[in-house]
Amino acid sequence: MTNSPAPHNPATDGDPGDDDDLMRELGLTARGIALAKAEGRVFLRVTGVIEYAGRRVPYDLVPAQGVLAKPSKWRKMDRDTRGQLLRERAAEDVTAELHGFVGAFVQEMADACDDCDLDATPFLQGLADMQISEPAGMVFDRIRQRLEHAVEREMEEQHAERTRQSINLAEYPASFDVARRMKRKFIALLGPTNSGKTHQAIEALAKAPSGVYLAPLRLLALENYERLQGMEQRGKPLAVSLVTGEERRVVPGATHVASTVEMLDTRTPVEVAVIDEIQMLADRDRGSAWTAAVCGAPAQVVYLVGAPEARRAIEVLAARLECELEVHVLKRKGPLSMEPTAVRKMSNLRRGDAVICFSRREVLMWRDMVTEMGLSVATVYGNLSPEVRRAQAQRFRDGAADVVVGTDAIAMGLNMPIARIVMTTSVKYNGYEEEExxxxxxRQIAGRAGRFGVHEEGLVAGYDNETHNVMRSLLHEKPVPLKTTGFAVAPTLEHLYRISSVTNEHGLAKLLKRFVHNIDVPDGFFFPRITEDQFERAAWLDTLELTVAEKFALSLVPISSKVPSLQNAWEKWAKALAHKTVTHLSPHQNPLSYMNLQEVEDSCRLYSAYAWLSYRQPEFFPDIAKAQELSRAASERVDAILQDQNAAARKKQPKKFRR
Structure with missing residues (x-):
C-alpha cells in the first residue's frame, strides 16, 4: 500500500504547521533541511557539518536555488505545487553539491587564515550563525570580506607599530647632527616692537666671524641681507649671501647668510645665528620651521629674538636641548598711547598715519577713499611681492606718500616712520571664520607706531568707536605665554622614507597620515604637524606617476590653490613632471601692460613659484633666470599700477588736505 499525498484543504493553506508536516512527509526534515520565512522570502536552509584538518565546522545555509517564493505567492500555492517545488529545490544532488561547495570554502578559509597567522574559527562560525536569506555564495563572499578587513586591520596595526618604532619624536633634536655635536648657547632678546631687539642681534651677528640671519619673510631676509652688506668687519664690507625659497644670491666665500627660516642650512657650522620672530613657534602652519631652527641651528651662539610671551617656551626648549640660556627683556624705546577718541571721519586722518585693514579688497577701497581726501598713499598687503611691498614702504619713508594703507603685513618687518596706527576693524578672517x-x-600692529628717533611717541586709534574700544582692551590685555609643549615638527623626506621602508607604502597621503597619527610621541613635547593644504595636495598627487620625493616637493610649492590660474599652473607642472617633460616658462600671453592689478599680482606669484620649483627640480624646470626676470618685471608693473591708481584717485576728486 503506497502513501498518497494528504488531500488538499484550503483552510490550512499558509499554515506553518501544514508546511512542517509537508517537510516531514517529504523526508526533508530528516535530511537537515528546514523551511524558513524572513526578509520577504520563503526559502530553504540546509544544515550540515564539514570536517577538515581536525575541525568540525557546522553550516546552516541556503542553496543556490533555495529561495522559493515571496510569502504572498507561497500562500497562494496549493499543497501539491509546494511539494513539487520542494522536491526540485531540495533534491539530494542539490544538497550534495552545496556540501561540496562548503567543504571547498572551509579549506580555502582555513588555508588563507593559516597564511595570515589568523584563527579561522571566528570566520567559519558565520557559516552557521549568519542566518540570512541570500544563497551560500553570498555568505561566502561576506566571510571573505570579513577576512580581508581583518587582514587589513592586522596590516594596519603592524604598519602603525613599525612606523612608531621607526620614528621617535623625543629623539628629534638628535637628527640635527652638527648642532647636536656643538656646545650651543642661547641668548633670548625679548621685547615689544620698537625695543631695538633685532638691531642688537644684527649688530652681534655682524661682529661674528660667520653667521646666519633667519627671517620669517622673504622681505625681512632681503632687508637684513642689504643691511649686513652695508656693515663692515675689520674695515672690510661683510661678504653676505641671500638664500630664500625663490632666490639665491650666493657670494663665493661669503661669511654671512640672510635666509628665510625654512631655508636654514643645518650642516654648515657658524659662530652666530639669529632666529627672528621666535614667537612664531606657536604658528599653526609654520611653527615647525621655528622648532627646526631652534633644534638645528648649527651656531655656537643662537639669538632668539621676539615677543616676551615666548620666554617660557624658550626656557623649556633650552632645557630640553641642554643649551645654556641667557634672557634679556627689553623695553620699548618710546611710549605707545591710545588716542583719546576714535578717528570717526576721513578728514581726521593725518600725514604719517597707517590705516590697517584685513583684506586686499578693503585695502584698495580705503586707499581710494584716502586719496580722494587729497592724500597720497602707499599700499601694502600680503598678495604683493616683497619687492613691491618694499618699494611702497620706501615711498612712505621718502615722503612721496602721506599715508600707508595696508593689512597686518606691516606688523612683521617694514620699518616705517608711522606716527599713528588707525585700525579700520578689529575682526579678521582666520581661514575658517571671522574672529576678533x-x-x-x-600689540604687534600697534607697536609699529612711533618709530624711535623719528617720533616722540606712537599713537593708536580705531576708526570707529567700537574698534577704538576693542583696541584699547586688547592693548591692556595681559600677554598669553606660548605653550610649553607640543612644539610642531613637520615631516622631512627622510621621515617619509623611513615610514615607506617599514610599510612598503608609497602614497604621499598615506605616508603623511602615518606621520601624523602613528609615529611615537612619547611625552608630547614635540608633536607631528602638517598643513591641510599639503594633505589635500598629496591625495591628488598620488594619482600621478611620481616618486615620493617628487610628490613631497610639489606638495610644498608656495602657490595658492584658491586662485584658479595658479592652481591650474601647479597641476600642469605636476603632470609634466610625472611624464618627465621639461617645462619651460613663457611670459603670459597678454602683455603685463594689458593686465589688471590682480592678474599682474597672480603672474608675479606664479613666476616666484616656478623659481621655487626650479631650485628643487632644475632638470625639468630649467628657466630659473627667466622666472626671476619675469617676477621682477611683474613686481615693477604692480608698483606702477598702484602709483597710477593712487594718482588717478587724487585727480578724480581733488581736495585740499587740512591738518
Missing part, C-alpha cells in the same frame, strides 16, 4: 584679532597681533 588676538591681543598679540594687536
Amino acid at each position: 584679532i588676538p591681543a598679540a597681533l594687536a
Whole structure:
C-alpha cells in the first residue's frame, strides 16, 4: 500500500504547521533541511557539518536555488505545487553539491587564515550563525570580506607599530647632527616692537666671524641681507649671501647668510645665528620651521629674538636641548598711547598715519577713499611681492606718500616712520571664520607706531568707536605665554622614507597620515604637524606617476590653490613632471601692460613659484633666470599700477588736505 499525498484543504493553506508536516512527509526534515520565512522570502536552509584538518565546522545555509517564493505567492500555492517545488529545490544532488561547495570554502578559509597567522574559527562560525536569506555564495563572499578587513586591520596595526618604532619624536633634536655635536648657547632678546631687539642681534651677528640671519619673510631676509652688506668687519664690507625659497644670491666665500627660516642650512657650522620672530613657534602652519631652527641651528651662539610671551617656551626648549640660556627683556624705546577718541571721519586722518585693514579688497577701497581726501598713499598687503611691498614702504619713508594703507603685513618687518596706527576693524578672517584679532597681533600692529628717533611717541586709534574700544582692551590685555609643549615638527623626506621602508607604502597621503597619527610621541613635547593644504595636495598627487620625493616637493610649492590660474599652473607642472617633460616658462600671453592689478599680482606669484620649483627640480624646470626676470618685471608693473591708481584717485576728486 503506497502513501498518497494528504488531500488538499484550503483552510490550512499558509499554515506553518501544514508546511512542517509537508517537510516531514517529504523526508526533508530528516535530511537537515528546514523551511524558513524572513526578509520577504520563503526559502530553504540546509544544515550540515564539514570536517577538515581536525575541525568540525557546522553550516546552516541556503542553496543556490533555495529561495522559493515571496510569502504572498507561497500562500497562494496549493499543497501539491509546494511539494513539487520542494522536491526540485531540495533534491539530494542539490544538497550534495552545496556540501561540496562548503567543504571547498572551509579549506580555502582555513588555508588563507593559516597564511595570515589568523584563527579561522571566528570566520567559519558565520557559516552557521549568519542566518540570512541570500544563497551560500553570498555568505561566502561576506566571510571573505570579513577576512580581508581583518587582514587589513592586522596590516594596519603592524604598519602603525613599525612606523612608531621607526620614528621617535623625543629623539628629534638628535637628527640635527652638527648642532647636536656643538656646545650651543642661547641668548633670548625679548621685547615689544620698537625695543631695538633685532638691531642688537644684527649688530652681534655682524661682529661674528660667520653667521646666519633667519627671517620669517622673504622681505625681512632681503632687508637684513642689504643691511649686513652695508656693515663692515675689520674695515672690510661683510661678504653676505641671500638664500630664500625663490632666490639665491650666493657670494663665493661669503661669511654671512640672510635666509628665510625654512631655508636654514643645518650642516654648515657658524659662530652666530639669529632666529627672528621666535614667537612664531606657536604658528599653526609654520611653527615647525621655528622648532627646526631652534633644534638645528648649527651656531655656537643662537639669538632668539621676539615677543616676551615666548620666554617660557624658550626656557623649556633650552632645557630640553641642554643649551645654556641667557634672557634679556627689553623695553620699548618710546611710549605707545591710545588716542583719546576714535578717528570717526576721513578728514581726521593725518600725514604719517597707517590705516590697517584685513583684506586686499578693503585695502584698495580705503586707499581710494584716502586719496580722494587729497592724500597720497602707499599700499601694502600680503598678495604683493616683497619687492613691491618694499618699494611702497620706501615711498612712505621718502615722503612721496602721506599715508600707508595696508593689512597686518606691516606688523612683521617694514620699518616705517608711522606716527599713528588707525585700525579700520578689529575682526579678521582666520581661514575658517571671522574672529576678533588676538591681543598679540594687536600689540604687534600697534607697536609699529612711533618709530624711535623719528617720533616722540606712537599713537593708536580705531576708526570707529567700537574698534577704538576693542583696541584699547586688547592693548591692556595681559600677554598669553606660548605653550610649553607640543612644539610642531613637520615631516622631512627622510621621515617619509623611513615610514615607506617599514610599510612598503608609497602614497604621499598615506605616508603623511602615518606621520601624523602613528609615529611615537612619547611625552608630547614635540608633536607631528602638517598643513591641510599639503594633505589635500598629496591625495591628488598620488594619482600621478611620481616618486615620493617628487610628490613631497610639489606638495610644498608656495602657490595658492584658491586662485584658479595658479592652481591650474601647479597641476600642469605636476603632470609634466610625472611624464618627465621639461617645462619651460613663457611670459603670459597678454602683455603685463594689458593686465589688471590682480592678474599682474597672480603672474608675479606664479613666476616666484616656478623659481621655487626650479631650485628643487632644475632638470625639468630649467628657466630659473627667466622666472626671476619675469617676477621682477611683474613686481615693477604692480608698483606702477598702484602709483597710477593712487594718482588717478587724487585727480578724480581733488581736495585740499587740512591738518
